[in-house]
Amino acid sequence: MLRSSLISAGVALVLFVTISYVPAGAQAHNQPEYARSAHAYRTPAVSLIDAREHTVDFAAAVAQEEMVIISLAFTSCTGTCPVITANLVQALPELKRIGNRYRIFLVSLDPEHDTPARLREYQARFNTGEKITLLTGSRTAIHDLLRAYNAIYPGGNKMNHQPLTLIRAGKNAPWIRLEGLVSGSDLAREVRLAIEQAGAISTIY
Amino acid sequence: MFKYCAHIQIKCLTALFAGLLLQFSLPVQAFPQGDAAKGKKLYEQGVGHNGEPVYAVGQNGLTFQGEDATCLRCHRRSGFGGSEGGYYVPPIAAGFVYRPSRRDRNDRFRAAFLEAQNIQHWVRVRMPRARPAYTTATLAEALREGRNPSGTEFDQLMPRYRLDDRDVANLAAYLATLSKAASPGVDDHFLHIATVVSHGVEPGARDSMLASMQAYVKWYNERLYSDIAHESSARAYGMDVRSSTRLWKLHVWELDGRQEKWRDQLALYQRQQPVFAVVNGMVNGSWAPVADFCDEMELPCLFPLTELPQRERESGGYNFYYTRGLELEADILGVYLKNMRNRPERVIQLHDTSRYGVEPASRLAGQLAARLPEIRIRTIAFDTPQELEMLLRGLGERNEPDVGIVIWGEPDSDSILKALLHSGVKDSPVFVPAHVIRKRMTRNNGDLLSPLLGNLHITWPFSLPQAYQADAFRVRGWMRSRGLPINHEQVQLLSHYGMNVLRDSTRHLFEHYYRDYLVERIEHEVESSQHPGIYPSFSLGPEQRVMSKGGYVLTPDATGENAFNVAADWIVP
Numbered sequence: 137m138l139r140s141s142l143i144s145a146g147v148a149l150v151l152f153v154t155i156s157y158v159p160a161g162a163q164a165h166n167q168p169e170y171a172r173s174a175h176a177y178r179t180p181a182v183s184l185i186d187a188r189e190h191t192v193d194f195a196a197a198v199a200q201e202e203m204v205i206i207s208l209a210f211t212s213c214t215g216t217c218p219v220i221t222a223n224l225v226q227a228l229p230e231l232k233r234i235g236n237r238y239r240i241f242l243v244s245l246d247p248e249h250d251t252p253a254r255l256r257e258y259q260a261r262f263n264t265g266e267k268i269t270l271l272t273g274s275r276t277a278i279h280d281l282l283r284a285y286n287a288i289y290p291g292g293n294k295m296n297h298q299p300l301t302l303i304r305a306g307k308n309a310p311w312i313r314l315e316g317l318v319s320g321s322d323l324a325r326e327v328r329l330a331i332e333q334a335g336a337i338s339t340i341y
Numbered sequence: 342m343f344k345y346c347a348h349i350q351i352k353c354l355t356a357l358f359a360g361l362l363l364q365f366s367l368p369v370q371a372f373p374q375g376d377a378a379k380g381k382k383l384y385e386q387g388v389g390h391n392g393e394p395v396y397a398v399g400q401n402g403l404t405f406q407g408e409d410a411t412c413l414r415c416h417r418r419s420g421f422g423g424s425e426g427g428y429y430v431p432p433i434a435a436g437f438v439y440r441p442s443r444r445d446r447n448d449r450f451r452a453a454f455l456e457a458q459n460i461q462h463w464v465r466v467r468m469p470r471a472r473p474a475y476t477t478a479t480l481a482e483a484l485r486e487g488r489n490p491s492g493t494e495f496d497q498l499m500p501r502y503r504l505d506d507r508d509v510a511n512l513a514a515y516l517a518t519l520s521k522a523a524s525p526g527v528d529d530h531f532l533h534i535a536t537v538v539s540h541g542v543e544p545g546a547r548d549s550m551l552a553s554m555q556a557y558v559k560w561y562n563e564r565l566y567s568d569i570a571h572e573s574s575a576r577a578y579g580m581d582v583r584s585s586t587r588l589w590k591l592h593v594w595e596l597d598g599r600q601e602k603w604r605d606q607l608a609l610y611q612r613q614q615p616v617f618a619v620v621n622g623m624v625n626g627s628w629a630p631v632a633d634f635c636d637e638m639e640l641p642c643l644f645p646l647t648e649l650p651q652r653e654r655e656s657g658g659y660n661f662y663y664t665r666g667l668e669l670e671a672d673i674l675g676v677y678l679k680n681m682r683n684r685p686e687r688v689i690q691l692h693d694t695s696r697y698g699v700e701p702a703s704r705l706a707g708q709l710a711a712r713l714p715e716i717r718i719r720t721i722a723f724d725t726p727q728e729l730e731m732l733l734r735g736l737g738e739r740n741e742p743d744v745g746i747v748i749w750g751e752p753d754s755d756s757i758l759k760a761l762l763h764s765g766v767k768d769s770p771v772f773v774p775a776h777v778i779r780k781r782m783t784r785n786n787g788d789l790l791s792p793l794l795g796n797l798h799i800t801w802p803f804s805l806p807q808a809y810q811a812d813a814f815r816v817r818g819w820m821r822s823r824g825l826p827i828n829h830e831q832v833q834l835l836s837h838y839g840m841n842v843l844r845d846s847t848r849h850l851f852e853h854y855y856r857d858y859l860v861e862r863i864e865h866e867v868e869s870s871q872h873p874g875i876y877p878s879f880s881l882g883p884e885q886r887v888m889s890k891g892g893y894v895l896t897p898d899a900t901g902e903n904a905f906n907v908a909a910d911w912i913v914p
Contacts, residue, residue: 296424297426
C-alpha cells in the first residue's frame with residue numbers, strides 16, 4: 137500500500153516536472169515542436185516479427201531492456217516517416233555516449249504491407265544499425281500495441297497518424313510520451329532528462 | 342472570437358505587407374531560361390540539371406539527397422500536396438504557386454473538414470498563409486532559405502535545398518506546367534467514367550455489375566439535380582461546391598476478339614469520348630491489356646473484378662486492385678505448406694492451359710523452390726475436364742498421404758470440383774483456389790463435400806464465410822429499394838463499393854479534376870472507407886495499389902455448423 141502510494145507520488149512528481157518543462161528547441165523558435173507528457177502504460181503481450189523474420193514477444197523484449205524507445209512509422213510513408221527514422225538514426229551516437237543498455241523499436245503502422253523483406257529494405261535505406269529493431273506483425277497485434285500506448289490514429293487510417301516517440305528510461309520508470317517530430321539531439325536530451333527523472337523516482341521508493 | 346479573427350487578419354495583412362516589401366527590396370536577379378523537362382526530373386527523381394542528385398538539409402541538420410529529397414515525396418505527383426502525420430502539405434501546382442494565395446474555402450475544405458485528423462493538423466490547416474504570387478526569385482528563396490514571399494518561415498518538415506540558379510529555373514518552369522490543364526473526361530457539366538467488359542464473361546455477373554453501376558449513377562445524379570434545384574438548402578455547403586460538382590455519365594466499353602486487339606478498341610473508345618476514370622469491370626482472362634492501356638494513358642482504373650491483375654509493377658501506376666488474385670492464393674499456399682504440420686513430401690500440381698491455370702502453377706512452383714527446396718514438385722498440364730478426371734482417378738487409386746495435390750484452372754466451372762468428388766482421393770491432401778468452391782458455399786455443404794472431408798484445403802482471400810458484414814446489409818437494402826435483384830451478391834457489393842470510392846474521392850477534388858490527384862486521394866482515403874466486408878479490411882499508402890493483402894486457408898466443416906473451418910488464420914505472404 138505504502139509502496140504503491142510512493143510510486144503514485146513519484147509518477148505525480150514526474151508529471152509535475154513534465155508539465156513545467158518546455159523543450160529547449162521550443163524556446164529557441166518560440167513554438168513547441170513536440171508535446172511531452174508522462175504515462176503509465178502496460179506493455180501489451182503481443183507477438184511481432186522482426187526484419188529477420190524472427191518472432192518477437194514484445195512484452196518480454198521491452199521488459200528485458202533497461203531503457204526502451206518506441207516509435208511508429210511505415211515504409212511507404214513519404215512525408216514524416218523518413219524524418220522520424222532519420223532522427224532516430226541521428227540520435228544513435230549521442231545515445232551511445234549516454235549508455236549502451238537500450239533498444240529502439242520502430243513499429244510498422246502498415247503491417248500487411250510492411251513484410252520483413254520490406255523492413256530489411258528500409259533498414260538498408262536508412263542504415264538503422266543494430267540498436268534499432270524494426271517490427272511488423274499481424275493487423276490485430278499492431279492494433280493492440282497502438283491501443284496500449286494510446287496511439288490509435290484518427291479515422292482508423294494510418295495516413296492520419298502523427299509522429300510519436302515513447303521513452304522508458306528504466307524498468308520501473310514511467311513512459312515519456314513525445315508527440316510531434318523530435319530531432320536526434322532533442323531525443324538525446326529527452327532521454328537524459330528521462331533518466332534523471334527515473335533516478336528521482338527510484339530514490340523515493 | 343471576433344478579437345481572435347481580427348488578430349488573425351492583422352497577422353495576415355502584416356505578413357502580406359512584409360512580403361510585398363521583401364519582394365520589392367530583393368535585388369533583381371537574372372535566372373536562366375528554365376527547362377520544364379529537367380525541372381520534372383528534379384521534382385520527381387531528385388536529379389539536378391547536371392545529372393547529380395540534389396541535396397537538402399532538414400530539421401536539425403538532417404540531410405536528404407536524390408530520391409529522398411524529391412518534391413514528389415510530400416507534394417505528390419499532382420502537386421496538390423496532402424496531409425500525412427498530422428502535417429499539412431500545401432499545394433504547389435501551377436494554379437497555386439503563381440498566384441497570390443487567396444482565402445478560398447474550397448482549397449482547404451478537404452484538409453479542414455473531410456479528413457479525420459488530429460488537432461495539430463487542424464491548427465496547421467487554419468494558419469494564415471497570405472502571400473503574393475511566387476516569382477523565380479522568391480521561389481529560389483523559398484527553396485534555399487525556407488521562407489515564402491511574405492517572409493513566413495516554412496515548417497521544419499520542408500528541407501532547405503542547395504540548388505543553383507539553373508535548377509531553380511528548371512523547377513520554376515516545371516511548376517508553371519504542373520496540373521495546369523484539367524485531365525480529359527471532365528467538362529463543365531459532366532464527369533465521364535467507363536467500365537470495361539469483354540466477351541466470354543458470365544452474362545449474369547456482367548449484367549448485375551452494369552445494373553448496379555447504372556443505378557448508382559442514376560441515384561447520384563438525382564441527388565445532384567436536387568441540390569442544384571434547391572441551392573440555398575442544399576446538403577452541407579451546397580452553394581459553394583456547386584461549381585465543382587459534375588453529373589456522372591457512365592460509358593460501357595465492350596471488348597471482343599483476342600486480347601491483342603483490345604488496346605486498339607480501348608483507344609478508340611477513349612478517342613470517341615475521353616473518360617476521367619475506369620471503374621469496376623470484368624474481362625475474360627487477364628486484366629493486363631486493360632491495365633497496360635490505363636498506365637499508358639495515365640487513366641485511373643479502379644478495382645476491376647479480376648483474378649489475373651497486371652502485376653509487372655511492384656508499386657505505382659494507375660491500376661488499383663482488391664487483391665493480387667491467383668498470384669496471392671499461390672503465395673498463401675506456399676506459406677501454408679511451409680507451416681503445415683503433416684507437410685506432404687511431394688506436390689503434384691495439375692493445371693489447365695488457361696492463364697488461370699498456368700500463372701498460379703508457375704508462381705507456386707517458384708515459391709516452393711525458394712522456400713521449401715526439400716519438397717519435390719511435379720507440374721502437369723491438362724487440356725480437358727476428362728483428362729483432369731483421369732489424372733485424379735490415377736492419384737485416387739494410389740491415394741498416398743504424403744503426396745499433396747494442387748489444382749488450378751478456369752473459374753466458373755464445376756469441372757474441377759466434379760472431378761475431385763469422383764476421383765476417390767481420400768488421404769492425399771488436396772489444395773484448390775477459392776473460386777473452385779465459392780459457388781457451392783452453403784451452410785450444409787457437408788453432404789456435397791463429404792468425399793473430401795479431412796483432405797480438402799481452400800485458399801480463401803476473402804472475409805470468413807461466417808463473418809457478419811454490416812455494410813453489406815445497408816447496400817443490399819439500397820439495391821432492393823431500387824428494384825435490383827440480388828443474384829450476384831459479391832459482384833454487386835463490390836461494384837457499389839467501387840462507385841462509392843469514386844464518389845468520395847472526387848468529392849475531395851473540388852474543381853481540381855486531375856487524374857493524379859484522384860489517385861492520391863484514393864491512396865489516402867481507402868483505409869477510412871466503409872466497405873461491404875467481402876474482404877476483411879482495406880489499406881493503401883503512397884504508391885500502393887493492392888488493397889487486401891492476405892487470406893485464410895479453409896477446410897470443409899464435418900459438423901455442418903459452419904460452411905468451413907479455418908485451417909490457417911489470415912496469412913500475409
